[in-house]
Amino acid sequence: MKDLNLIKGIDISDIREDLICYSYDASYAQGVIPELVAWPKNSDEISRIVKWATNKELKIVPRGAGTGMSGGAVPVNSRSIVISLERMTEVIDINTKNFTTTVQPGVINGELQKELLIYGLFYPPDPASMDYCTIGGNVATNAGGPRAIKYGVTRNYVMELEIVLPNGSIVNFGGKTFKRVVGYELKELFIGSEGTLGIISRITLRVLPEPEEVITLLISFKDLENAGKFIPKIIGSGITPRTLEFLDKTCLQIIEENKELGLNLDIDALLLVELDGELTSIKRQAEKIVDIARKFKGETQIATDYYSRENLWQARRSISPCILKMKNKEKINVDIAVPIDKLADALTKLKELSLNSGIPIVSFGHAGDGNIHVNILVNKEDEEQRKKGFDLLKKIFELTVSLEGAISGEHGIGITKKPYIDIQLSQKNIDLMRAIKKVFDPKEVMNPGKIF
Ligand SMILES: Cc1cc2nc3c(=O)[nH]c(=O)nc-3n(C[C@H](O)[C@H](O)[C@H](O)COP(=O)(O)OP(=O)(O)OC[C@H]3O[C@@H](n4cnc5c(N)ncnc54)[C@H](O)[C@@H]3O)c2cc1C
Numbered sequence: 031m032k033d034l035n036l037i038k039g040i041d042i043s044d045i046r047e048d049l050i051c052y053s054y055d056a057s058y059a060q061g062v063i064p065e066l067v068a069w070p071k072n073s074d075e076i077s078r079i080v081k082w083a084t085n086k087e088l089k090i091v092p093r094g095a096g097t098g099m100s101g102g103a104v105p106v107n108s109r110s111i112v113i114s115l116e117r118m119t120e121v122i123d124i125n126t127k128n129f130t131t132t133v134q135p136g137v138i139n140g141e142l143q144k145e146l147l148i149y150g151l152f153y154p155p156d157p158a159s160m161d162y163c164t165i166g167g168n169v170a171t172n173a174g175g176p177r178a179i180k181y182g183v184t185r186n187y188v189m190e191l192e193i194v195l196p197n198g199s200i201v202n203f204g205g206k207t208f209k210r211v212v213g214y215e216l217k218e219l220f221i222g223s224e225g226t227l228g229i230i231s232r233i234t235l236r237v238l239p240e241p242e243e244v245i246t247l248l249i250s251f252k253d254l255e256n257a258g259k260f261i262p263k264i265i266g267s268g269i270t271p272r273t274l275e276f277l278d279k280t281c282l283q284i285i286e287e288n289k290e291l292g293l294n295l296d297i298d299a300l301l302l303v304e305l306d307g308e309l310t311s312i313k314r315q316a317e318k319i320v321d322i323a324r325k326f327k328g329e330t331q332i333a334t335d336y337y338s339r340e341n342l343w344q345a346r347r348s349i350s351p352c353i354l355k356m357k358n359k360e361k362i363n364v365d366i367a368v369p370i371d372k373l374a375d376a377l378t379k380l381k382e383l384s385l386n387s388g389i390p391i392v393s394f395g396h397a398g399d400g401n402i403h404v405n406i407l408v409n410k411e412d413e414e415q416r417k418k419g420f421d422l423l424k425k426i427f428e429l430t431v432s433l434e435g436a437i438s439g440e441h442g443i444g445i446t447k448k449p450y451i452d453i454q455l456s457q458k459n460i461d462l463m464r465a466i467k468k469v470f471d472p473k474e475v476m477n478p479g480k481i482f
Contacts, residue, residue: 037082041069041117052093052105052112056159058360059101059445064091064110069117072134073192073200073231076113080229081198083111089478090196092225094136094167097159099363100444102171102224106479113229115166122232124149130189130206132234135166139173152240154181157440158347166230172222174440176273176304176346179398181238183440184221191217192232196471206234219466224442225477227470241306244272245316246333246342249301249323250294254278254381257299258374260326261397264303265370267322269315274398275302275346278377281394285345288352293345301328301397302342349394353405361392362406362419364447366430367439370400379429380404387422389415401439427453443481451482 043049044066053063065088070076083090089110093103105112118134121142125131126149133142139153139160146153156175157163163173169191174183190204203217204210220227251257261274277285277300282293293300303319305312320330333339353361368376377393380402384391395403404426408419427437427450437447437454451460460482470476 055096061104064105066111094164097163099441102444180272190234193228247303254298256326273304276397367401368435372433
């Protein structure tokens, strides 16, 4: 055992069973088993571990709940220590007058949502993994969710961050005012930095008053292209739904096999549209949406009560786990984003790519903001098909960039998309990012091997 005396009092393990649990995340990324895993309880403990680890020339891998889809929390160097923030779960403050909350990084998103509701407050970012993922992980990946179309992503709610830098010092960026122009806003660099610049140890978020009412509409389309054309029409009509989720036919079949919700399988696409606000106003908006849908041959059902709404959302949130349950299948998943006027084009071309390659693709996602989750399904044991799957992945990224889209809308680059980053970014761009990393992390100890 290494000399752990310097970090006495901190929960730390070198037991193999523990280490194995921290060698993977929710992605298909293959990493290595780290040397140690530590569970700090406060910023001071993080700082002590970071100083100790740097001294021992260990690499540091910050980790929230490990629900990441890009391998960001997976160690790639066996001389690593995983710093798991999962025991830092304190909601430090809920300020009902300044509309802010301050939390430790290990607070679970869904738990925070529930606690805020007691005060009539609302934290909009709602990744489908919200029952498990941490706020620290959400900030590190700039997580989005179905409500992003109306309310934006995590970045739009982060006001202040406390960071433990790779040299162990603790610094604060941002502040508690809604407006702030005081030099470079360095907190922005940490949002979406995937643990490569420092460890997020405390977060102050902006929150909103809870919306008065919610209406959910389920719209079925027999034709995929019509669904793609309908989406920009809704947004162009002046209505901003709080969600506009999209599920394709294969997706519906997979959910129905697992959940038996009685979904109509005789359609090509299903949209889940949700409105929130004052009741008479959202009722009027719902009627307008039904009219527009009719013009695109879409049929609408309205989920009026809380339980039927929750049922639909449970189905939507269970898609990823349902796909994972498919026998012998490995899913190579990506979350591309395209400008919304290119969505119909993207969906049609994805269907063509699947037909031409003979490899099934399941698509679902946040259609309202052009963010599509594309799952390429390959046979785990068939090496040749896996290779074909990864060739298809490259083609999907090339298609995305040709449509002026982004190769990740919310999951980040991590290690799974690292080989493809130059499809999106110029060398000059990558060099600038590397230079920024060097300023914060000159010895390259913080989550090395990720992004670039
Ligand atoms: C079923 C399912 C559905 C999902 N749906 C969505 C969705 O709708 N929207 C979405 O955006 N994502 C979604 N995800 C992906 C994932 O949940 C998010 O990326 C989430 O933000 C990761 O949080 P985590 O706590 O699990 O972080 P981890 O997976 O542990 O880590 C993710 C990255 O953040 C870094 N990190 C974590 N905590 C810290 C910290 N405190 N300081 C510095 N770096 C840190 C890690 O090093 C890693 O690079 C989904 C995942 C699953 C499994």
